[in-house]
Amino acid sequence: MASSEQNPLVPEMGTITKIIDETPDVKTFHVTTPNGKPFTPKPGQLAMLSLVPVGEAMFSITWQGDDYLEFSIKRVGVMTDALHEVEVGAAVGVRGPYGNSFPVDIMKGKDIVFIGGGIGLAPLRSLINHCVANRDDFGKLEVLYGSRSPADLVFKYDLFDNWPKVKDMDVYVTVDRGDDDWKGKVGFVPAYLEELKPSPEGKIAVTCGPPVMIKYVLQSLEKLGFSDEQVITTLEMRMKCGVGKCGRCNIGSKYICLDGPVFSLAELKKLPPEW
Amino acid sequence: MKAVSKEKLPALLEELAKEGTLYVPSSSGDMSRFVPWKSDIQIDLDHNTTMSLKGILFPQTEVLYDYKFGEENTVEPPPPGSEKIIVFGVRPCDVQAIRCLDEVFLTRTYVDSYYKEKRERLIIISLGCTVAEDTCFCKDMGVNPVEAEGADMVLFDLDGEYGFEEKTDKGKEIAKKIASQLSETSKKKPEAPSFSLQVNSKGIVEKLQKMFERPIWEEVSQKCIGCNTCAYLCPTCHCFDINSKNTEAMKGYKYRTWDACLGKDYALMAGGHDVRPSKVERIRNRYLHKLLFFQERYGMFLCTGCGRCLRECPAGMNIAGFINQLEGVTVDG
Ligand SMILES: Cc1cc2nc3c(=O)[nH]c(=O)nc-3n(C[C@H](O)[C@H](O)[C@H](O)COP(=O)(O)OP(=O)(O)OC[C@H]3O[C@@H](n4cnc5c(N)ncnc54)[C@H](O)[C@@H]3O)c2cc1C
């Protein structure tokens, strides 16, 4: 975490060193600075990226290398549109790492089922890759992921190539609507979850996706017998400062940028039902 | 107690102004605010100011850094100031507001460099109240209307003279500088004024914790026109937005501005999801932030009872009335 003596609102200037086209509206960016990796985040943490003259926005750090941070960014507005236009070598500001992180210590030794939808796989991926990198610390790993269409699936190289090769790891992919080439599953994530029926025994479920998906996934997990402590999710709110000052991201007395974005369902249920 | 006669106040202020930038309350038209002191300035110590001293520590717009792109990409925050900032005549409710802002900007993991830099240079000379206006309710929000806890020095209106009491090391230092202007008085500190507005804030935290889903929010938010006047005048509202301004193709600055939670798109997110789509949710969030969430996070109210929002709201929203309305609400357990 940044020391309190640093000015937390000033970014470090870095560059984009690699761009991967994921889907028609999602790209993955590698960001580094003249001093190497800007910082070493924990799984689930966030960073503020700025295309300085355009704007600044908060993103999950989806993974990291020895000398770069990785972000997967969906094009939805002014700043993200501009980011999608830049080329390798472009200047980008970065500040962070922000927020808490996934509670990897309490997940050790447990089976984990990851349930993601759309760009919601971006925050989960830092944890999934952490579990893969420390494979023996965890039990069975299962990833259930869905998107609107086959073209909208992010991280296809992980979903179809990297992760299925990992020992004792299964990947289940579904799409809302198939196309002529799609041979896989068609249907919504919560329905597929109820079909797969993961047993809550010794297991933790981690979910992230659009608000509607989260709502139904939480209901399905409850039906399957998961307790509120066994369910972990990450929240998203509008953010400006990222450091618990600007007041933008509150739910009740919690600031999602500082106290979140990761919460267990048990913790969430203590907050006003605005999430 | 040390004191100065009211006629000698200008000379004392002149002395204080030698120590740094001195701000004093002054009116122009219907508005009053703290402005840098000049010898010909009309000081208004009869009423609290329309705008609190918040903007001195947390300006309405503030440059965070200059940026430049090209061969080299640089970001450069403005250099810190060095002058002392002395604010004279701050009312106890507004001193309490600074204590709230201190919690926000100086604690909980991150320290806001811009606020801290000015806060360290700030010296607060408070003026205890002898009269409460009909919108004042600081006493009921836990503020001492005379003593101004948190001030560096407190002034008491003693009829014809001002008594001085220094409260901190900074206050003692200032007292030394003006010692030659002060004489001893035998008068006693004034009594707390009597308040025509009574607000019952006892037990509201526990009550509000159980009131998130209640028809009262619908009722209480009906009048609100979402103009955010309350937030702009509020001495404790600290929300801010961050934007950038290009001054040349590859040059510009990042700045923050005051922001306010009653605006329509305040919580709107990509994909159209909005956790506070109507004024019912927005007023609920505002009132709960003031009266419950800040208590849960920092152990104090984010309302000091200064009464500005009651006095100035064009739609007649009234947080004091709301608190009193809670007396009639029953929650179980
Ligand atoms: C904790 C957190 C993690 C995130 N992780 C990712 C990620 O990994 N990948 C990714 O693509 N996006 C992520 N986002 C969302 C991302 O911050 C927004 O998509 C981005 O801010 C939109 O900026 P813009 O300038 O392009 O859009 P704007 O032009 O500002 O607005 C376009 C739309 O997005 C909304 N919006 C603006 N700011 C935000 C915001 N901070 N969050 C949500 N909606 C917003 C606006 O209300 C509007 O509807 C995350 C957001 C948060 C808070």
Ligand code: FES
């Ligand atoms: S983004 Fe500013 S408080 Fe969370």
